[in-house]
Amino acid sequence: MATAGKEILKGGFRMSQEKVVLKVYRYNPEVDEKPYYREYEVPTEGVQTLLDALFYIQENLDPTLSFRFFCRAAVCGSCAMKVNGISRLACKTPFKKLVERANGRPITVEPLNFLNTVKDLVVDHDKPFENLKKLQTWCEPKQPIPEKEYRVSPEEVKEYERPTNCILCFACYGSCEAVMDDPKYAGPFAFSRVYKYVLDSRVDEDHKRQMVKNAMEVGDIWSCVQCQKCIYVCPKGIRPAEDIQNVRGKAAEYGFKEYPGVKKVQHFVDWVYATGQINRLALPEEVYGVDPTPLINKFKERGAEVWEVPKPLPGLLEFRDLILEVMKEKKPHLDIDFHHVRRIDKKVEEIFKADVCTKVVEQFEEQREDFFSRFWKKISEFFGAR
Amino acid sequence: MLEYDILIVGAGGAGLYAALWASQNPKIKVGVMSKVYPVRSHTGAAEGGINAALANVAEDNPEKHAFDTVKGSDYLADQDAVEIMTRMAPEIIYDIEHRGVPFSRLPDGRIAQRPFGGASFPRTCYAADRTGLVILHTLYDQSLRQGVEFLNEWFLLNIIHNGERVLGVTALDIKNGEVHFIKAKAVIIATGGHARMYWNRTSNALGNTGDGTAAVLRAGLPLKDMEFVQFHPTGLRKTGILITEGARGEGGYLINKDGERFMKKYAPEKMELAPRDIVARSIEREILEGRGCGPEGDYICLDLRHLGEKKLMERLPQTVEHARVYEGVDPVKEPIPIRPTAHYSMGGIDTDKYGQTEIKGLYAAGEAACISVHGANRLGGNSLLDILVFGKIAAEHAAEYVTGVEHLPTDGSEYVKREEEFIKSLMDKEPKENLSQMRKEMGNIMASKVGIFREEGLMKEALNEIRELKERAKAGLAVVDKSKRFNLNLVQTLEFLNLLDLAEVTTLCAIERKESRGAHYRLDYPQRDDENFLKHSIVRRKEDGTLEHGWKEVVITKWQPQERKY
Ligand SMILES: Cc1cc2nc3c(=O)[nH]c(=O)nc-3n(C[C@H](O)[C@H](O)[C@H](O)COP(=O)(O)OP(=O)(O)OC[C@H]3O[C@@H](n4cnc5c(N)ncnc54)[C@H](O)[C@@H]3O)c2cc1C
Ligand code: SF4
Ligand code: SF4
Ligand code: FES
Numbered sequence: 001m002a003t004a005g006k007e008i009l010k011g012g013f014r015m016s017q018e019k020v021v022l023k024v025y026r027y028n029p030e031v032d033e034k035p036y037y038r039e040y041e042v043p044t045e046g047v048q049t050l051l052d053a054l055f056y057i058q059e060n061l062d063p064t065l066s067f068r069f070f071c072r073a074a075v076c077g078s079c080a081m082k083v084n085g086i087s088r089l090a091c092k093t094p095f096k097k098l099v100e101r102a103n104g105r106p107i108t109v110e111p112l113n114f115l116n117t118v119k120d121l122v123v124d125h126d127k128p129f130e131n132l133k134k135l136q137t138w139c140e141p142k143q144p145i146p147e148k149e150y151r152v153s154p155e156e157v158k159e160y161e162r163p164t165n166c167i168l169c170f171a172c173y174g175s176c177e178a179v180m181d182d183p184k185y186a187g188p189f190a191f192s193r194v195y196k197y198v199l200d201s202r203v204d205e206d207h208k209r210q211m212v213k214n215a216m217e218v219g220d221i222w223s224c225v226q227c228q229k230c231i232y233v234c235p236k237g238i239r240p241a242e243d244i245q246n247v248r249g250k251a252a253e254y255g256f257k258e259y260p261g262v263k264k265v266q267h268f269v270d271w272v273y274a275t276g277q278i279n280r281l282a283l284p285e286e287v288y289g290v291d292p293t294p295l296i297n298k299f300k301e302r303g304a305e306v307w308e309v310p311k312p313l314p315g316l317l318e319f320r321d322l323i324l325e326v327m328k329e330k331k332p333h334l335d336i337d338f339h340h341v342r343r344i345d346k347k348v349e350e351i352f353k354a355d356v357c358t359k360v361v362e363q364f365e366e367q368r369e370d371f372f373s374r375f376w377k378k379i380s381e382f383f384g385a386r
Numbered sequence: 387m388l389e390y391d392i393l394i395v396g397a398g399g400a401g402l403y404a405a406l407w408a409s410q411n412p413k414i415k416v417g418v419m420s421k422v423y424p425v426r427s428h429t430g431a432a433e434g435g436i437n438a439a440l441a442n443v444a445e446d447n448p449e450k451h452a453f454d455t456v457k458g459s460d461y462l463a464d465q466d467a468v469e470i471m472t473r474m475a476p477e478i479i480y481d482i483e484h485r486g487v488p489f490s491r492l493p494d495g496r497i498a499q500r501p502f503g504g505a506s507f508p509r510t511c512y513a514a515d516r517t518g519l520v521i522l523h524t525l526y527d528q529s530l531r532q533g534v535e536f537l538n539e540w541f542l543l544n545i546i547h548n549g550e551r552v553l554g555v556t557a558l559d560i561k562n563g564e565v566h567f568i569k570a571k572a573v574i575i576a577t578g579g580h581a582r583m584y585w586n587r588t589s590n591a592l593g594n595t596g597d598g599t600a601a602v603l604r605a606g607l608p609l610k611d612m613e614f615v616q617f618h619p620t621g622l623r624k625t626g627i628l629i630t631e632g633a634r635g636e637g638g639y640l641i642n643k644d645g646e647r648f649m650k651k652y653a654p655e656k657m658e659l660a661p662r663d664i665v666a667r668s669i670e671r672e673i674l675e676g677r678g679c680g681p682e683g684d685y686i687c688l689d690l691r692h693l694g695e696k697k698l699m700e701r702l703p704q705t706v707e708h709a710r711v712y713e714g715v716d717p718v719k720e721p722i723p724i725r726p727t728a729h730y731s732m733g734g735i736d737t738d739k740y741g742q743t744e745i746k747g748l749y750a751a752g753e754a755a756c757i758s759v760h761g762a763n764r765l766g767g768n769s770l771l772d773i774l775v776f777g778k779i780a781a782e783h784a785a786e787y788v789t790g791v792e793h794l795p796t797d798g799s800e801y802v803k804r805e806e807e808f809i810k811s812l813m814d815k816e817p818k819e820n821l822s823q824m825r826k827e828m829g830n831i832m833a834s835k836v837g838i839f840r841e842e843g844l845m846k847e848a849l850n851e852i853r854e855l856k857e858r859a860k861a862g863l864a865v866v867d868k869s870k871r872f873n874l875n876l877v878q879t880l881e882f883l884n885l886l887d888l889a890e891v892t893t894l895c896a897i898e899r900k901e902s903r904g905a906h907y908r909l910d911y912p913q914r915d916d917e918n919f920l921k922h923s924i925v926r927r928k929e930d931g932t933l934e935h936g937w938k939e940v941v942i943t944k945w946q947p948q949e950r951k952y
Binding site for chain 2: 028029031048049055059060065066067069070071073074075076092094096118119120132133136138139140141147149152154157167193197200203
């Protein structure tokens with residue numbers, strides 16, 4: 001215990017003149033023709049965070065450098081920027097680690113991707129904030145409003161705890177593959193916010209549906225490619241990619257069946273159940289109503305072997321059982337459309353008759369009887385369980 | 387020219403809540419100006435919670451809440467205002483709950499409440515350890531719902547009035563460097579606190595620079611109780627970032643350089659868990675008497691090692707992270723260097739209980755205002771309440787006022803010209819001073835001489851030194867960045883000038899109050915002196931730039947002053 005003070009004392013004396021180079025993006029659209037980088041030498045000791053390093057530059061080397069900050073404690077969301085290519089909060093990025101990892105190379109600091117530069121590291125935040133407004137992510141209170149508080153279980157609060165931690169720093173926006181391809185895409189954070197309010201029992205049901213609809217129509221939620229980058233960069237441990245899947249699920253649950261995204265999911269669910277895989281040839285028709293024949297013909301003309309129905313694989317029956325088990329347990333937002341599955345099965349049967357894929361079919365034939373009886377048994381169980 | 391019926395300056399809890407109430411009436415045109423995007427505001431940093439006598443956990447009522455507040459204030463709070471606040475508290479909590487604030491809950495679904503320093507009952511509603519964040523974000527979402535108009539990243543320069551009525555404000559659009567006059571029938575100043583005058587000895591955000599408060603001072607209007615600044619005992623040494631009371635609550639030790647748990651000398655029973663001001667003073671005393679740690683002996687250690695890694699990660703993840711990132715110290719293996727940190731500004735713009743100033747149409751609310759409900763010492767959880775209650779009251783009052791008056795005729799060009807000239811003069815000056823150096827000097831002066839322990843001689847030195855800084859700034863503090871877009875250098879210089887003005891006022895008031903009360907502790911006058919000082923101190927700036935100090939009566943309704951004992 002008596003050494004407590006001294007330990008720190010030693011640390012305090014560890015002064016060193018070592019420096020590291022920060023390569024910082026500079027751009028003032030008013031005067032500069034194009035962006036450029038400027039290098040600054042920053043001491044490696046006595047600088048706690050990347051934000052401190054920027055302050056060091058601004059205070060000692062170049063007062064014209066612009067960047068955003070406010071709380072300097074990772075709660076206000078001002079200071080997200082790109083460090084060696086990855087979106088981070090400057091005030092939450094320990095400088096020491098950056099220096100260690102840089103290993104003598106310069107550390108590159110740039111503004112977040114996909115947002116217009118105001119100056120240097122400052123980007124336009126208006127756009128992502130406006131996206132929230134467009135998606136109407138707020139509480140429209142459920143009627144009747146109680147005299148005191150709404151009753152809300154602690155479990156419910158826990159369910160939306162994670163998206164509630166979002167500080168709107170837009171680190172996720174600047175890393176998002178969907179934003180890159182689709183400027184209309186509202187951004188990972190926006191859908192996490194939608195999800196937060198959708199889970200909240202105090203919010204009016206019609207408004208929830210409206211938010212989910214907005215997410216699809218205004219926010220292009222189906223553009224998300226599930227690359228998971230938003231999860232990786234979020235400084236607050238939020239998992240927008242998962243929230244997005246859940247909002248998509250809500251879209252199905254709310255019966256927004258006419259949206260291509262929902263149709264796509266239905267297509268995936270049914271085909272995977274029926275054949276163990278998705279069917280790219282059926283997708284255009286089932287989702288977008290586009291006749292696939294010309295495409296199929298083209299393939300055939302070129303001599304490609306075309307499978308209108310994917311090859312059912314051995315073990316499919318066990319696989320179907322497994323899917324039903326899982327669905328029973330997880331109660332997903334979208335049910336299997338068994339009419340659809342039957343149509344698929346018919347096609348499968350036709351193909352069997354045509355004796356196309358002998359080997360698999362042989363195996364399949366052996367189990368055939370068994371397959372259909374177990375299949376229908378499962379289905380009745382499945383519905384009975386509801 | 388931009389024109390609003392009501393212009394709200396500041397988009398923290400006070401500003402946003404005012405905006406929601408002001409824009410209830412669609413005929414009233416409301417604008418909100420903020421130097422940062424609303425959700426960046428300092429309200430988002432509040433962790434602990436917000437007080438209201440909901441009686442969800444224990445018997446409680448607004449009157450008890452009022453008494454605790456008055457007692458906590460060391461009897462300097464205006465009791466009529468306190469009663470309004472505590473009476474409105476439950477309805478305000480229900481209102482923000484209906485708007486979507488995700489409070490933590492009891493098993494039966496009602497809002498959970500926990501005990502907090504100075505309260506006689508568990509009265510603090512909370513949302514885990516991020517109460518301020520969820521309130522701020524919910525109010526922001528609601529302001530989008532109500533279509534509130536924002537001027538984001540606009541910086542308030544001056545308040546314009548004609549001696550009777552407010553005309554509007556001048557402001558800098560940070561994004562393009564343009565100066566504007568904004569016409570308004572009513573202006574609500576909700577620009578937050580000014581604890582940044584202690585520079586890196588504060589838990590406050592970098593932008594808590596009291597810009598609105600300083601603008602009111604420049605406008606010739608009074609500030610109140612500016613000597614009262616609350617210090618939190620445990621801020622990180624280097625940055626002042628707050629280490630929550632929870633760290634001591636979980637069993638953390640405070641130790642000096644001899645490894646001694648020194649609280650046993652000051653509060654043998656409660657030890658580390660004695661009230662905030664006592665712990666803060668004890669830490670400061672250890673440092674002053676040479677028992678601080680480190681080469682300069684300028685801090686104390688908060689030792690959490692004995693709690694073990696598992697418990698630390700489970701119970702105090704935020705503390706562990708803060709220590710690692712901001713102090714470079716791993717609390718699992720090393721003690722955390724801490725010292726008291728300036729936390730809250732009790733003083734501010736002098737208003738009545740409706741948030742009105744002497745000038746018609748000019749209001750103040752939130753931490754920028756001094757109504758006063760916190761008196762000499764604020765209770766934890768009462769500030770978030772204050773900003774909402776009086777944000778609402780000011781908004782409703784202003785809404786009523788603006789429906790009865792017309793805009794005053796002015797095109798504002800003369801005010802814009804004046805600001806542009808001022809900014810130009812800052813840029814044209816020959817730079818002889820360094821801003822960051824001067825800020826540090828200010829912080830050091832304030833922390834060492836007008837901090838936790840105060841004494842006439844040192845404070846007079848401080849007053850001179852602050853005035854010297856002002857002279858030096860005037861002569862040689864130039865804005866070196868001449869660009870228009872997002873000119874940080876300009877904004878920070880303006881903020882610093884504001885802080886200097888307020889530091890001067892704070893020091894002056896602290897000298898004049900020759901007693902100890904609440905957060906104001908004088909070594910030369912260690913007792914409370916109700917006979918002479920049960921009064922608010924009032925300061926205004928005269929035309930010639932000198933400060934005029936005076937006093938104002940405290941409103942006492944039910945509770946006669948007693949000794950403050952816990
Ligand atoms: C670490 C910490 C923890 C806290 N915890 C609690 C707690 O648990 N419970 C509690 O009750 N209180 C707590 N407080 C105190 C409380 O958070 C604040 O007092 C309160 O949030 C202040 O709110 P406000 O709306 O008045 O100001 P702020 O939230 O500070 O907002 C000020 C607004 O004014 C704007 N502004 C400022 N200057 C200008 C300018 N020149 N031009 C334009 N706009 C400007 C800013 O952009 C901002 O939008 C805590 C404080 C700190 C520092
Ligand atoms: S989800 Fe995470 S990364 Fe995205 S804005 Fe919110 S806090 Fe930032
Ligand atoms: S998972 Fe989706 S939202 Fe997240 S970054 Fe990838 S594309 Fe964007
Ligand atoms: S400065 Fe607030 S999050 Fe970094």
